[in-house]
Amino acid sequence: MSVTPRRLRGGALALAALAIVSSTAACTAGGSGGNSNSGTNTLTVNTSFVLKTLDPGRIYEATGLTAVHAMYDTLLTFKGSDVSKPVPALAESYQVSPDAKTFTFTLRSGVKFSDGTPLTADDVVFSLNRLKNIKGSPAVTVAGLTVDKKDERTVVVTSANPDPNVPVVLAMPSTGVVNSKVAKEHGAKDGADAAQGDTAQQYLDTNSLGSGPYVLKSYDPSSQVVLEANPNYWGEKPQFNRVVLRNMDVQTQKLTMQRADGAEIALDISGKLLDGLPDSLQTSGVQDTVYFLYLNADPAVSKVTSDPRFNQALRAAIDYQGIAALYGKGAAAGAGLVAPAFSGALPAAEESKRDVAKAKALLAEAGLTNPTVKFNYPAITYKGVDLGTVATKIQGDAAEAGIKLELNPQPLTTFLDEMRSAKSAMGFTPQSLNYPVADSLVNNMAPGQATALRSGWTVERADPSVVEAGKKVTSTLDLSARATAMQEWQRAMNLHSPYIVVASNSSTLVATSSLTGVEYSAAGWQVDLAAVGRK
Template sequence: MSVSPRRLRTGALALATLAVISTTACTAGGSGGNANSGEAKTLTVNTSFVLKTLDPGRVYEATGLTAVHALYDTLLTFEGSDVGKPVPALAESYDASPDAKTFTFKLRSGVTFADGSPLTADDVVFSLNRLKNIKGSPAVTVSELSVSKTDDSTVVVTSATPNPNVPVVLAMPSTGVLNAEVARDNGAKDGADAAQGDTAQQYLDTNSIGSGPYVLKSYEPESQVVLEANPNYWGDKPQFERVVLRNMDVQTQKLTMQRAETAEISLDISGKLLDGLPESLQTSGVQDTVYFLFLNADPAVSAVTANPKFNQALRAAIDYQGIAALYGEGAAPGAGLVAPAFPGTLPASEASTRDVAKAKALLAEAGLTDPTVKFNYPAITYKGVDLGTVATKVQGDAAEAGITLELNPQPLTTFLDEMRSGKSPLGFTPQSLNYPVADSLINNMAPGQATALRSGWTVERADPAIVAAGEKVTETLDLAARATAMQEWQRLMNQSSPYIVLASNSSTVVATADLTGADYSAAGWQVDVAAVGLR
């Protein structure tokens, strides 16, 4: 997939970590300009740091994932913007059992860690067991997995339940393979007591012990992280000998990129913020974020939003094309809960459309005259878009159909607390996937699941067809067929779930014209810095 000058490329990620949004640092990291003034070729990556650790077993935040992906190899990986199919990395091949419970990985020969020692199956087993047992944030992805080896080059991963997405999980940066001997020497544990006994994080924040294309040179979590090329890397050598991740707020990123000339990337300029950038810059993006309304289905919270006819009336009242326009380049009207970046998305032709006359008729059928509902939303700007602007547009659209929405902007923490309490009658939020498995939405948003219960949506209040459609997704082991089942689930959800999908928009990599391979990835690491080169 080629990179186009100043024309956003969009391509085919369980709920957005909204709490993380509020912690993003906003400090300028430098003045930009030519990053290669010295002899060593340096790639500069500007991003507003969301960074807590570089320990693969604990890493969960965006900036950490970008760095860890460059420092540690995984069994499988993704190339460029394609998150549809994992490709070989440490594992040259793998086999899956018909019941999707047993996955056998054949390790490639000749792989060494950065210190020159060989990587074997023991290191893989140790790393995956440690990830599971220290029970950090990313451990949920491997909680049902068991890991063993049959010989020094063969690893067997077993799932307690059928799970065709195991290969995708094993491409995530948190499954990066550590040098087990060095890790143990510095406090790492992989046993059942690891959650209490593992003390390796401090060491791993300042030392990398992986086999990736880069090694960690310096770690300053408030300002910058510096990577240097691994001289013992087994794969294709990265073109840049040095990568500097700089902590920089998004407005400063935009100013920096407006004058940048060589080897510079920014990760947070998206949406309307792309306006005004020089045409010479490159942009790469995929629609990986969905924005949706949630209506409370519990009559005790709101008799209005719990009314199925009101639900359908509000759906019909919204100007989806107009809302998508508020998001700028790379946005599209909402079709379903799966963003276009992932398998299982609905085609653009199925995007929702407006019908004000239908909305008014549905309100009449519901026996509702001038209904009024409190509309909560977080008072933040996300991916270049002020969510208040979108909420005001929804309010205006609803008013044309006879629905009054009382806007209630809230600080993020207040919004989250009220949403989690299940007391919000109507709310608005973005959603991204923490790892590229769209059917993980079933575990969150299907009736009776955690996110659904925050909207009072129990199994008893749901259409039985939706429940059955969700069960079909999880029972389908072929990934192509599962993606089709996800589409059918979304179509039913669009008819009667408490979620109204407004739009999807793109995360974006903005790069100088001299770079190749600066593709945005929805796999979590944003950009594969080792794949970036000079033209």
């Protein structure tokens, strides 16, 4: 985290090429001046809305995750910017079996929903079963879990396979516990037929049935979401009685923060967009996104990119420090597929280095003279950086080694379609995690997995060392040892995979100087609204 003066599809991976839809919206909020709630006990949060629902069982988009985290308690949570280990929330303690299949949670006593109804183990079981069975976007995170009540204060979660990351899953906003009695009255179901029979989303979009520090006051997915403090909250009361999330494009966010003098936060200003902001503002950010190239390993698609020597030549040709500079504050040269925010990341000392002479030697060894490759990338700006600027830099670096990259900017949907078809010779995309479990990458990017197959990378085409390194990760149950195994997997991937990580970048919060507790979280909810207070 940096402090200046003060978004499981296929595991937990959110290939940011899918998530970057969030940056294409250009909605604006009414009024672009300073804090419209100055002088009141209101916290204003400006963000470009990525919002489809406030139903915790279906929530998947960034804006919704921020709001739902404030309205619904989960068994566990994360504190501040630390996503290395879950801490108690509704569960005052929990135990894990040696085989990492059984997780026993002891519920905190005295917790009430916002209507004053006591929260029970039955509510926890109902909520988690509903999440699993309505089969919304986040259901994949709990697909292998079963949930049972042992007694009034004990819930047992069982995983079909050993999985030490279950506690992390149960800290995600989608596992928020709903008032099951009221939810059922408005069409909620948790049985095997819930995907067809559950009709509670419309009600949950406009009413909150949680035990969190805030309740929903109003919901307009195109304009703003208003939260008010929960009078029956069991924990420490939030300092702000009211939170207003306003839909605002990033340029307007920057203009607003330049003039803000009240209690105000912007969620989308990062990278080069931070330049020019007043020194009086405070920022908090962590490197939670990596940017990588993918080369197709299928000779039928490209004889050039499928040659491992070309892969390593291009890897050696890139000026990683120069690329990191394009991203601005909070960026670093690429090291591995795990972003520095998460356990298992490679140390900064292992950032990739440029070696043009090595690149030329590898091309000569492969008999490749002035090889030419079409280079696809989405023609968008992401986190304040035009991806075309980065692609052009990579093109220039490659040219110095004798590699010709033909830039092919594409509309986002075209880029995604071609990438999914597995016919793209080379591409460039950001990547982030849906929840803070880096080893979920093995389930997506290892040879033969869904993302790998988009690059034609089958187990048969992979070096055996990569396959074995991936197996070591998934078979290791101790989380500290698993993080070490993840580092070894990334080192093998850097040598033999079709992915070249060029940079990591930070997501950043910008806030007025009067606020405390403004810490960016890579857990998905961006900022814990209830933790924000006044100095």
